[in-house]
Amino acid sequence: MTTKEKDLKIMHYTDSPSYELELTSKYCKALLIKLFNQVCSEITPEEFAVLDTVSCHKGFCQRDLAKLILRDRANTGRVLDSLEKKGFIKRSNDTKNNRLVRIVNITPSGEVILKELTLRFQPIHEKMCKIFSEEDLLILRASLKKVREAISQIVDMQI
Amino acid sequence: MTTKEKDLKIMHYTDSPSYELELTSKYCKALLIKLFNQVCSEITPEEFAVLDTVSCHKGFCQRDLAKLILRDRANTGRVLDSLEKKGFIKRSNDTKNNRLVRIVNITPSGEVILKELTLRFQPIHEKMCKIFSEEDLLILRASLKKVREAISQIVDMQI
DNA sequence: AAATACATGTTGCAAATGCAACAATCTTAT
DNA sequence: ATAAGATTGTTGCATTTGCAACATGTATTT
Numbered sequence: 001m002t003t004k005e006k007d008l009k010i011m012h013y014t015d016s017p018s019y020e021l022e023l024t025s026k027y028c029k030a031l032l033i034k035l036f037n038q039v040c041s042e043i044t045p046e047e048f049a050v051l052d053t054v055s056c057h058k059g060f061c062q063r064d065l066a067k068l069i070l071r072d073r074a075n076t077g078r079v080l081d082s083l084e085k086k087g088f089i090k091r092s093n094d095t096k097n098n099r100l101v102r103i104v105n106i107t108p109s110g111e112v113i114l115k116e117l118t119l120r121f122q123p124i125h126e127k128m129c130k131i132f133s134e135e136d137l138l139i140l141r142a143s144l145k146k147v148r149e150a151i152s153q154i155v156d157m158q159i
Numbered sequence: 160m161t162t163k164e165k166d167l168k169i170m171h172y173t174d175s176p177s178y179e180l181e182l183t184s185k186y187c188k189a190l191l192i193k194l195f196n197q198v199c200s201e202i203t204p205e206e207f208a209v210l211d212t213v214s215c216h217k218g219f220c221q222r223d224l225a226k227l228i229l230r231d232r233a234n235t236g237r238v239l240d241s242l243e244k245k246g247f248i249k250r251s252n253d254t255k256n257n258r259l260v261r262i263v264n265i266t267p268s269g270e271v272i273l274k275e276l277t278l279r280f281q282p283i284h285e286k287m288c289k290i291f292s293e294e295d296l297l298i299l300r301a302s303l304k305k306v307r308e309a310i311s312q313i314v315d316m317q318i
Numbered sequence: 319a320a321a322t323a324c325a326t327g328t329t330g331c332a333a334a335t336g337c338a339a340c341a342a343t344c345t346t347a348t
Numbered sequence: 349a350t351a352a353g354a355t356t357g358t359t360g361c362a363t364t365t366g367c368a369a370c371a372t373g374t375a376t377t378t
Contacts, residue, residue, distance in 0.1 A: 011284055013277065014211045017299060018187040018287065024303045025184035026229045027310040028177040034314045046334085052173045063356060070185045072336055073357060099355060100343065118172065124313075125170055128177065131309050132302060139295055140176060140302045144183045150290050151186040154283075155193045205364085222326060231366055232327060258325060259373060 021147070031124075039120055042086065043113065050079050051114050054089055054106050061094075061101035067159045080104060088113060180306070190283075198279055201245065202272065209238050210273050213248055213265050220253075220260035225318050232318065239263060247272060 013019055032045045043051065053068050054060070060068075066076035083089045088110030091102045106114070129137060172178055191204045202210065212227050213219070219227075225235035242248045247269030250261045265273070288296060 011277065011281060012211055012215055013208060013280065013284075014215060016284055016287070017296070017303075018191070018284075019208065020300060020303050021180065021184045021187055023229055024306050025180045027307050027316075028180055030316060031310045031314050032177070049172060049178065052171055056171055056173060061356075070182055074337085074359080075335055077357065078334090097355085098344065101356065118170065121172065122170060125172075125175055125177075128175070128306070128309065131305050136298055136302055137176070139298045141179060143291060143295055143299045144176075144179050146290050147183050147287070148186050150287065151190045155190050157186075157189060220326080233329080233367080234365060236327060237364095256325090257374065260326065 017147075035121060035124065039117070041113075041117065043083070043088070047079055047083055047088075048114075048117060050076075051083060051088055051106065051110055052118075054083075054104050055111065055114055058105055059103050061096055061103050063101075063159065065104060067157070070157065070159070072159060083110070176306075194280060194283065198276070200272075200276065202242070202247070206238055206242055206247075207273075207276060209235075210242060210247055210265065210269055211277075213242075213263050214270065214273055217264055218262050220255055220262050222260075222318065224263060226316070229316065229318070242269070 029045075036045050036048070041048075050065070050069055053065060057065070057068065062076055062080060063073055065080075066073050069076065071079075080089060080091065084091055088107055089104055090107050091104050094101055094103045096103075132140065188204070195204050195207070200207075209224070209228055212224060216224070216227065221235055221239060222232055224239075225232050228235065230238075239248060239250065243250055247266055248263055249266050250263050253260055253262045255262075291299065
């Protein structure tokens with residue numbers, strides 16, 4: 001009975017969890033951009049996310065970083081170019097599996113700006129988590145992870 | 160004790176729910192694009208989402224649609240240009256609050272392609288929902304809505 | 319009534335992003 | 349051993365997107 005009702009229901013894409021996710025993500029991005037504009041920082045929000053990723057994954061090559069941030073190699077390289085030019089990361093040639101790679105590491109001045117920005121955003125960040133109960137937050141994160149894993153099995157992110 | 164530990168924890172942006180949301184949204188987008196490539200459709204994924212929005216909100220003007228899809232007026236107008244050129248929507252001049260506006264409606268051929276694509280995506284869509292328990296799905300949607308509402312109070316989406 | 323402010327939509331320009339093609343290097347196959 | 353294929357990174361080009369400026373028409377203020 002209930003299943004029949006569910007099957008009969010015409011499903012609009014814009015009512016789907018996927019699309020809700022996309023909309024919600026846009027809100028998050030808008031918030032991040034606003035925060036950055038207020039702080040008037042030396043790096044863009046995208047560079048900030050990449051810098052944070054680099055600091056969490058020392059010694060990764062560009063392609064592995066690209067997989068983490070879900071951008072293609074070209075784009076990843078360009079963001080790293082900018083970060084290197086600003087002195088927040090350094091790249092060095094190395095070999096991985098007998099392949100030439102450029103490994104990326106954060107510099108001291110990169111650590112400084114990352115920590116400064118992270119501390120600035122900490123309050124909003126905590127505020128954001130506090131709108132959920134501890135339990136709901138766990139469920140939210142687990143659900144997002146489930147979505148990513150489910151999609152991974154359908155489409156392989158060609159990076 | 161536990162609260163102290165939480166407060167002391169350095170919070171990486173890339174560990175935040177916001178960033179997880181962004182990543183997950185990218186997966187969803189990749190899936191949508193893959194589905195569209197397989198079907199080799201006449202419209203793009205973005206146009207599909209806009210067409211669905213138009214079909215759910217009859218007689219809206221462009222700016223109100225822009226608010227729904229979270230794009231600026233310029234971009235919204237361009238997507239509608241394309242959809243109109245393809246015959247899937249029609250625009251007509253009208254007045255709202257004594258203001259000249261262009262109201263947008265879906266055409267019969269727009270209904271046809273929307274229904275066809277929706278039916279094609281129905282299976283994946285259901286599969287997607289089935290990875291959650293009914294309860295977790297409700298919590299997920301409620302949480303996403305909470306995020307949007309919380310951000311709305313901090314940053315006003317200038318559209 | 320004239321001027322200022324506001325709302326809606328369009329155009330131009332710049333930045334971001336992805337895709338395809340390429341270079342260089344290594345591995346595998348015939 | 350030579351050819352084909354795979355991996356990593358870069359460059360060029362096209363598309364998408366947003367922001368600022370503009371055009372048009374309305375509301376408000378002085």
